[in-house]
Amino acid sequence: MTIFTKISHRSKQFHSFARLTIKQQKTLTIKIQIDMKKYICNVCQWVYDPEVGDPDSGIAPGTAFEDIPDDWVCPLCGVTKEDFDLIEE
Numbered sequence: 001m002t003i004f005t006k007i008s009h010r011s012k013q014f015h016s017f018a019r020l021t022i023k024q025q026k027t028l029t030i031k032i033q034i035d036m037k038k039y040i041c042n043v044c045q046w047v048y049d050p051e052v053g054d055p056d057s058g059i060a061p062g063t064a065f066e067d068i069p070d071d072w073v074c075p076l077c078g079v080t081k082e083d084f085d086l087i088e089e
């Protein structure tokens, strides 16, 4: 599966992706690859999804896990980012 079909499967907001210039597509693709990494809490199995963010804790949708402040904690069990693992897809 190419990155482009993967994107179109994953996110309806990119339905106009093909109309962008190649440069815009590359920029967008890089951003998506960074932003779409999900992380799972080792303690309670809660999953951080960058598409959703954690609005209850002030984390806006579209925020990469790496960009979350270090003082953020798991909304379910209260552990810090250090107790989260990257979900490999």
Ligand SMILES: [Zn+2]
Binding pocket: 041, 042, 043, 044, 045, 046, 074, 075, 076, 077, 078, 079
């Ligand atoms: Zn947790």
